[in-house]
Amino acid sequence: MTGASASQKDYKTVIPGDVFALWVDRLGEQYTLTGPVGGGVTARFEDISRFAQMDLDYQSTMLPPGKRYLFEPAEEILSYDISGESNIPGNNRETGGKQQKISVNLPGLPAGRRALIGVHPCDVNAILYLDKVFLRGPYIDPFYTARRENTFIIALNCKSVTDLCFCHLLGAGPYLKARAGYDMLLTDMGRGKGFLVELVSEKARELFDIFSSGRPPEEKDLSAMREAEASLLKGFKKNLDMAGLQNALLSRPDHHALTETSDSRCLSCSNCVMVCPTCFCHNVREETGLSLSRGGKSRIKKIRRWDACQDISFAKVHGGNFRAKRHARLRQFVFHKLDYEGQLGTKGTVGCGRCIRWCPTGIDLTEIAMAMMK
Amino acid sequence: MSFYKKRAFRPRTGFFKFTCCTGCGFELAYFQKSLEETLRSFDFTFFRLASSAGSPEGPFDLALVEGAVTEPFQIIELKKIREKSKVLYAVGSCAIVGGIPAIKALSPEIEIERAAYKERFFGLSSTRPNVIDDYVKVDGHIRGCPPGERDLEEALASVLLGKKPEFIEYSVCMECKRGGNACVLVEEGLPCMGPVTNAGCGALCPAHHRACYSCFGLMGQANVPALKGKFRKLGFSEEDIERFFTLFGALEPSSTLI
Numbered sequence: 144m145t146g147a148s149a150s151q152k153d154y155k156t157v158i159p160g161d162v163f164a165l166w167v168d169r170l171g172e173q174y175t176l177t178g179p180v181g182g183g184v185t186a187r188f189e190d191i192s193r194f195a196q197m198d199l200d201y202q203s204t205m206l207p208p209g210k211r212y213l214f215e216p217a218e219e220i221l222s223y224d225i226s227g228e229s230n231i232p233g234n235n236r237e238t239g240g241k242q243q244k245i246s247v248n249l250p251g252l253p254a255g256r257r258a259l260i261g262v263h264p265c266d267v268n269a270i271l272y273l274d275k276v277f278l279r280g281p282y283i284d285p286f287y288t289a290r291r292e293n294t295f296i297i298a299l300n301c302k303s304v305t306d307l308c309f310c311h312l313l314g315a316g317p318y319l320k321a322r323a324g325y326d327m328l329l330t331d332m333g334r335g336k337g338f339l340v341e342l343v344s345e346k347a348r349e350l351f352d353i354f355s356s357g358r359p360p361e362e363k364d365l366s367a368m369r370e371a372e373a374s375l376l377k378g379f380k381k382n383l384d385m386a387g388l389q390n391a392l393l394s395r396p397d398h399h400a401l402t403e404t405s406d407s408r409c410l411s412c413s414n415c416v417m418v419c420p421t422c423f424c425h426n427v428r429e430e431t432g433l434s435l436s437r438g439g440k441s442r443i444k445k446i447r448r449w450d451a452c453q454d455i456s457f458a459k460v461h462g463g464n465f466r467a468k469r470h471a472r473l474r475q476f477v478f479h480k481l482d483y484e485g486q487l488g489t490k491g492t493v494g495c496g497r498c499i500r501w502c503p504t505g506i507d508l509t510e511i512a513m514a515m516m517k
Numbered sequence: 518m519s520f521y522k523k524r525a526f527r528p529r530t531g532f533f534k535f536t537c538c539t540g541c542g543f544e545l546a547y548f549q550k551s552l553e554e555t556l557r558s559f560d561f562t563f564f565r566l567a568s569s570a571g572s573p574e575g576p577f578d579l580a581l582v583e584g585a586v587t588e589p590f591q592i593i594e595l596k597k598i599r600e601k602s603k604v605l606y607a608v609g610s611c612a613i614v615g616g617i618p619a620i621k622a623l624s625p626e627i628e629i630e631r632a633a634y635k636e637r638f639f640g641l642s643s644t645r646p647n648v649i650d651d652y653v654k655v656d657g658h659i660r661g662c663p664p665g666e667r668d669l670e671e672a673l674a675s676v677l678l679g680k681k682p683e684f685i686e687y688s689v690c691m692e693c694k695r696g697g698n699a700c701v702l703v704e705e706g707l708p709c710m711g712p713v714t715n716a717g718c719g720a721l722c723p724a725h726h727r728a729c730y731s732c733f734g735l736m737g738q739a740n741v742p743a744l745k746g747k748f749r750k751l752g753f754s755e756e757d758i759e760r761f762f763t764l765f766g767a768l769e770p771s772s773t774l775i
Contacts, residue, residue, distance in 0.1 A: 185699065185704055187697070187699075205694075205697075205699070205700065206694070206697055211697070216694075216695035216696075216697075217695060407742070407743060407746075408740075408743050408746070409740060409743065410688070410712040410713060410739075410740045410743050410744055411688070411736075411738055411739075411740060412688040412690040412691075412711070412712035412713070413687060413688060413690055413691045413694075414690045414694060414700075414712070417690065417691060417694030417695065418694060428683065430667075430670075430671070431670070431671070431674035431675075431678065432551065432670050432674060433551035433554040433555060433558070433670045433673055433674055448695065449691070449694075449695055451687070451691060454686070454687040454688070454691065455686055455687070455736070455737045455738050456686040456687065469738060469740070500703070501700060501703055502703075503702050503703055503712050503744070503747050504743055504744075504746070504747050
């Protein structure tokens with residue numbers, strides 16, 4: 144125990160901001176740099192060439208960086224060619240039942256290396272949640288795995304909280320407590336005092352070759368950090384008894400707080416799900432296109448896209464739609480975020496507040512839960 | 518010649534036009550990416566925009582119908598087309614939701630006639646506009662103004678493969694968010710119809726900082742009252758809001774809330 148904490152301490156250093164910036168610029172020789180551009184709550188992660196292009200004071204982004212870059216909005220996972228005279232099933236009668244030849248093409252796994260810089264604690268926790276979905280269990284996703292391995296994550300402790308944040312209720316922020324699953328953790332020490340850099344992964348220790356040019360953190364640095372965190376914690380506006388929600392929401396499936404909100408305000412537009420950093424649902428569709436017989440071959444692609452439980456066709460199965468009503472779909476989202484801990488052993492929310500911010504009518508899942516628990 | 522080698526199965530196809538701008542026909546005959554494949558794979562026995570030859574008599578493996586129904590004779594024609602076609606797809610917003618020609622549904626015919634022709638025109642038999650679903654069974658809706666490439670290809674390929682087409686049924690917002698566009702409704706307060714509009718366009722307007730104007734028509738279970746409430750909060754007048762919702766949706770029920 145003591146050994147572990149001592150070595151952790153060893154991998155902390157305080158580095159002047161300009162020195163750190165130069166290191167990031169150099170990292171760009173090996174990695175595509177991706178960081179927050181444009182400030183406030185509408186910043187966006189973009190590929191950049193230099194550290195100076197980033198705004199590390201940003202508060203939030205519309206699309207979460209983890210989901211955006213590790214789990215692509217749309218990607219081809221497979222394609223197959225059908226060769227022969229014709230690919231029309233009914234036509235085989237005319238061609239004497241001639242068999243079609245099918246050959247499967249697997250696309251190459253994503254190979255580009257990317258450094259995600261300035262990822263907030265909620266979004267790092269969301270990546271750890273996506274890991275449980277895509278890296279565990281009987282089916283391991285090769286595309287996610289490849290991107291995850293090729294992505295260097297530099298987390299950044301928050302410098303401000305917004306009115307919609309509730310990460311503090313879930314232990315997902317504003318300072319990152321997780322000690323694995325990402326590479327580096329930055330804490331801005333304030334004006335001109337540089338960054339406190341923590342090297343979490345082996346990879347970070349290998350890449351961060353300027354460790355010795357920093358100074359070891361002193362007690363006053365660590366106490367300043369604690370003070371900063373304490374003052375951030377006072378800034379949160381939302382409060383909710385998270386532990387009390389498990390199975391409690393589920394016992395009130397048709398509560399009027401849900402039905403009234405969904406009838407009067409829910410557009411079923413799926414914005415909440417699209418911007419959610421932990422929503423992992425996707426569908427896989429075969430797209431034939433019309434290039435059916437180019438070169439005597441027909442190529443059919445299987446495309447995976449982000450899907451959403453708010454979409455009316457999401458729960459459409461043979462014989463009907465098991466979430467045909469709007470409030471049943473909103474309920475699925477709210478309960479998946481705040482109740483269903485049984486699925487992956489943790490709540491489906493990290494408290495980033497994106498679903499509230501980007502809902503055109505401002506539906507707030509914490510308000511629904513509060514009204515339901517009254 | 519070998520390029521257009523006759524396939525064993527080329528569906529006999531008719532393209533029919535009712536009241537509309539013919540934009541869907543243009544899309545199919547001139548603008549879409551898979552034009553070569555379409556011409557090679559389908560035997561257009563009737564397509565006035567592409568060729569003056571051919572006959573509307575049929576029979577057809579596939580009938581594509583664009584335009585709204587605004588005159589009584591069109592109903593009879595439509596029913597004939599249905600009878601002699603194995604598969605009938607409605608193409609474009611006019612045929613599917615009423616589109617632009619349906620705007621006249623908002624005023625009495627007598628006012629529309631006077632506005633258009635100044636005096637009573639006795640040769641005219643224009644009626645209240647309707648979608649083609651009102652009169653015949655439609656096997657699929659290729660939405661758009663003009664149709665989106667994806668749904669158009671899905672529909673045509675499905676006929677060739679003998680499968681049921683799978684059309685997009687979700688909101689423009691899903692395509693918009695996947696594309697990573699800034700939200701013009703939440704961020705800029707533009708009257709974007711994306712949350713209630715059927716996708717298929719790839720969020721073309723929001724990607725160019727324009728509000729969606731619902732040219733694909735409302736999606737299933739669109740919560741119209743909720744979006745109207747949002748527009749009121751943004752400060753738009755009732756008249757403006759009414760216009761946003763009737764530009765392409767004049768025939769849509771004012772509330773599709775479920």
